[in-house]
Structures are given as structure tokens and as C-alpha cells.
Amino acid sequence: MLHLDVLGPTGPYRSRKQKTIHDVTGTPVASLSLAPRVYVTRALHAMRQTETLPTDERVTAIARAGTAFATATVAGLSAEEYQRTVSAVSGMPIATVRSATAAIAHAADRADHSAQQARPLGAVTDWHDPLTRTGRAVWIRRGEVFAVHAAGNHPAVHQAWLDALALGYRVAVRPSRREPFTPYRLVTALRDAGFRDDQVVLLPTDHDAADEIVRQADRSLVYGGDDVMRKYADHPTVLPQGPGRSKILLTADTDWTLALDTIIDSISSGGGVGCVNATAVLVEGDPAPVAEAIAARLAQLPSLPPHDERAILPVFSTEAARLLETHLQARAEGTTSVLGGNGNVDELGDGSAVLRPSVHQVDSPFSDQIGVELGFPCVWIAPWSRDAGIAPLRGTLVLTAITTDEQMLDDLVAEPTISNVHIGHHPTSWMEPGLPHDGYLGEFLMRSKTVLR
Incomplete structure (x- = not known):
């Protein structure tokens, strides 16, 4: 001890x-x-x-x-x-x-x-x-x-x-x-x-x-x-x-298949436990193929104890894992499960369990579910249209925008409730010291006063 x-x-x-x-x-x-x-x-x-x-x-x-x-x-x-x-x-x-x-x-x-x-x-x-x-x-x-x-x-x-x-x-x-x-x-x-x-x-x-x-x-x-x-x-x-409620936007003027590595990294890097991990992907057009491709990639991640060098997914006590699974099932009611619908808990036999990834498709970019953030790779795939605009993207810590629409990018960068915008194939989980996370901490800690001597 x-x-x-x-x-x-x-x-x-x-x-x-x-x-x-x-x-x-x-x-x-x-x-x-x-x-x-x-x-x-x-x-x-x-x-x-x-x-x-x-x-x-x-x-x-x-x-x-x-x-x-x-x-x-x-x-x-x-x-x-x-x-x-x-x-x-x-x-x-x-x-x-x-x-x-x-x-x-x-x-x-x-x-x-x-x-x-x-x-x-x-x-x-x-x-x-x-x-x-x-x-x-x-x-x-x-x-x-x-x-x-x-x-x-x-x-x-x-x-x-x-x-x-x-x-x-x-x-x-x-x-x-x-x-x-x-x-x-x-x-x-x-x-x-x-x-x-x-x-x-x-x-x-x-x-x-x-x-x-x-x-x-x-x-x-x-x-x-x-x-x-x-x-x-x-x-x-x-x-x-x-909660970060970080998101990815895929517009129709880009090829989402080229962004798949970026999407998977955004969802699962670091075990998917962070506020910068993506919890929603909004797709202009049919979201079903995107959801299926994401699910296929995430399903390949192994269930391993945390000390294993190949481990990627987070591990909880079996009791805690079951509680999270129950919470997810309640929040996912009315959605289409693409991965994890039969359960997310994979017991390791020693009192612990891996929480495996979950992918659900929702009917609207305004669905409450896209704001649900859990401590493992859990992502909601939603349709998005130009008529919806940036409203579904508000309240986001990191937004990866895969688009060539300059006006859209102007609007996203100007939106006060989106803290960070990554343009192109950059995962939501990317960070660097010296760049603001949720604004600079120094903005909160310091102020300026005039001194004349």
C-alpha cells in the first residue's frame, strides 16, 4: 500500500x-x-x-x-x-x-x-x-x-x-x-x-x-x-x-473516406476519455455509410487489460462498466445502433471490464444525444444540412471541420461557443502548449493596468 x-x-x-x-x-x-x-x-x-x-x-x-x-x-x-x-x-x-x-x-x-x-x-x-x-x-x-x-x-x-x-x-x-x-x-x-x-x-x-x-x-x-x-x-x-462535446463536420464537397483515419483518431485516441475526443460526427448527406465505416474500424480495437502495451480502450471495474453501459442504453433509446447495441462491457475475468466502442445514428443534428459525452469511445452520427447551419455545432470545445466552404469556416471561427476549430484532416484531440484550450488560462488569471512614472 x-x-x-x-x-x-x-x-x-x-x-x-x-x-x-x-x-x-x-x-x-x-x-x-x-x-x-x-x-x-x-x-x-x-x-x-x-x-x-x-x-x-x-x-x-x-x-x-x-x-x-x-x-x-x-x-x-x-x-x-x-x-x-x-x-x-x-x-x-x-x-x-x-x-x-x-x-x-x-x-x-x-x-x-x-x-x-x-x-x-x-x-x-x-x-x-x-x-x-x-x-x-x-x-x-x-x-x-x-x-x-x-x-x-x-x-x-x-x-x-x-x-x-x-x-x-x-x-x-x-x-x-x-x-x-x-x-x-x-x-x-x-x-x-x-x-x-x-x-x-x-x-x-x-x-x-x-x-x-x-x-x-x-x-x-x-x-x-x-x-x-x-x-x-x-x-x-x-x-x-x-464536458467538451467535441465534434466533426463533414460537408458534401469533400471525400469523407479520406478523413476516416482522422475521425477514428478523434474518437479513440487516449482511450476516448478526454473532453477533446469527438462525441459526434455531423454528415452532409447520408450518414449511414459513414456510421458503418466508423463502426467497422472501431470494432477492430482489442479488449485488453490496461497494462498491455497494445491496449487502446479504457478499463473500469465491472460494476462501474455496467453502470455506464446502462446509462448509455437509456440515453440511446430511439436511435439506431450501429455498434455496441448488444452491450459494451467485455469482462476480463479479474473484476475489471473493457468498455468497447459504441456508434449510434440519430435522425437529426438537433438530437439531444449528440451532447452525451461518456468516458470511452462513444460517438453519435447525425445528418446535417445547410439549412441547419451552425446551430447544432454550438457548445463545442473542438470542432474538426472537413470542408472547403470558406463562408462556413468564417462562421465557425467567429462562433463564440466553439472554442477551437481544426480545418481539414486534424483530429479533435490535437493540442500544443502555448495554444488556448478553452481560451488562455492567463485571460482569467491576469489583467492589465496602466503605469506611468
Whole structure:
């Protein structure tokens, strides 16, 4: 059993209240300390009193931590041991975890560059800059303490808050109980690299104390479902991150058969668990051949345990897999099943099960189903017409538009509720540090003020 302590402002803290973390077969793997509410309050107060590392020191420390995170022994685990633990507990294929490890290290190395991409062109980073002698905008933090209620669906979500650390925020991370190993390792690596204990902390908590973290922080990033989006929709200091509902649009002026690799990659890369994985494909013309071709390709993906090097699909406990299957069947009522209609659960015989891909065809681009996002490759194929316009494409994190229609592309890029547009054969899952995900985090964390001296 591993022991994951609270990493507080005065060092590790092992609380009396513990949460046992199991792998997908039900085997206990770790004991996670849960910080009580009073501890959270005191921790964030201590963070508010401390100073921020100078820019050069923190940028260097973040990059050094990223290298250690990906290659060294951190918190008693080698990189390989960490990756196998995450794979066993989360059910993500080991290859996906390795890819996420490399992505976090890359993001750490580029954290300062990434954070600075959000800075307005006319602003400087320090009031001592000579340009302020004639008046200049200076980019400053909106606060000092940044909190993260992290998601557990993919390790790579922990790239995001490195920007806040690079910008000088002190950061408090509340890990997901589903997968606390990545933030535990990353926070430990950052401390080993030069950040003080009161500058970056890990605060596992129950739900009551979790709300206290948001109340005490100046700015917060909160991951969750539609309930989280509704809860914080009007909260000015909270940036909620919900389902991505990423989509692909295929118009009649293109050959969709040439896009099949892009479509499959969009749906299934990383196990299909991310907000950037495509959950709907809208087809101008007859969607049936597209649905059948997608189903034929996805049906070939093997059912394997997560530690297998050839694994692609996510694995859950059998109980959790059955619950997801039941939920999908209820939501798919009235649609045409092309793949997975007889069930998606493929038991591995050890208490775990693979959730196999699902392809359903719906009758309209306005069907409620195309907004249903699940944590495995599940895609809805819908007809689309010019009369429908861009309305069915709204509320999309990433849209891959395979079209030659320049006016359509103008409209899609201009649409405020579509966060990212990939034009042509680029999967929805493509990302790069320095480019906005759901806007730049720096837009939420920073502001400009005029300084004249």
C-alpha cells in the first residue's frame, strides 16, 4: 500500500481520515489522506502570507520538475512504477499514461512561454520596464492564490495549472480520488525542484472542505459535469471546465473516406476519455455509410487489460462498466445502433471490464444525444444540412471541420461557443502548449493596468 499524504504548507500531513484507492480489479493500491476543513482554511491562509519566487527561479524550477516528473524517482516511485500505478487504478492504457507523462514534462518546459502567450501585445510584465516612463500597460495577477479541483479522467489535465505557477500564483490542488497519483507526483517534483511547501500544495478533501478551497482562493479552476457548470456559471472567480462535446463536420464537397483515419483518431485516441475526443460526427448527406465505416474500424480495437502495451480502450471495474453501459442504453433509446447495441462491457475475468466502442445514428443534428459525452469511445452520427447551419455545432470545445466552404469556416471561427476549430484532416484531440484550450488560462488569471512614472 502506498501512502499519499496531504502536502501542506508545512510539509506532509497524514490525517486520521483516509480513503482507500483501488485498482480496476478491486485490489487496494494506496491510502489517501483527506484534509479536514480547518486544515484547508489554515493552509490557504499560510499560502496567502508567503511570497512568490522570482520569475527566473520559478520558471527554471518548473522545467526541472517536469524533467524529474517524467524520468526520475519521485516520492519513492520511478517513472515506470508511477505510470503502471496510474494505468492500473484509472484503467487507462499504459501507452496513454506514458504519452501524458511526456506531455506534462513538455508543458513544464514550456510553461513560461505558454503563460506569456495570453499577455496583451501592448503590456509589459514589470512596472520597472523602461517603457513605463512614458506610460505602459503592465500585466498583473488578479490575486495570489489559485485553486484547482482536478479531474481524474486523464493525467494530462495537470498541464493547465502550470501556467498559473509560472505567472506567480501560489497553487493549491485538490486531486481527484479516481487518480491522485499524478498531482501528488507533480507537486512533490515541484517542491524538490525549488518551490517552498507553502507555494504549491496538495489538498485531498471531502466535498465540504472542497468548497472551502474555492471560497478561500482568489481564482479557481474547477472540473466537472453539467452540474458543476451550472453551479459556477455566474461565479466570477471560478473557471468551470465541463464536458467538451467535441465534434466533426463533414460537408458534401469533400471525400469523407479520406478523413476516416482522422475521425477514428478523434474518437479513440487516449482511450476516448478526454473532453477533446469527438462525441459526434455531423454528415452532409447520408450518414449511414459513414456510421458503418466508423463502426467497422472501431470494432477492430482489442479488449485488453490496461497494462498491455497494445491496449487502446479504457478499463473500469465491472460494476462501474455496467453502470455506464446502462446509462448509455437509456440515453440511446430511439436511435439506431450501429455498434455496441448488444452491450459494451467485455469482462476480463479479474473484476475489471473493457468498455468497447459504441456508434449510434440519430435522425437529426438537433438530437439531444449528440451532447452525451461518456468516458470511452462513444460517438453519435447525425445528418446535417445547410439549412441547419451552425446551430447544432454550438457548445463545442473542438470542432474538426472537413470542408472547403470558406463562408462556413468564417462562421465557425467567429462562433463564440466553439472554442477551437481544426480545418481539414486534424483530429479533435490535437493540442500544443502555448495554444488556448478553452481560451488562455492567463485571460482569467491576469489583467492589465496602466503605469506611468
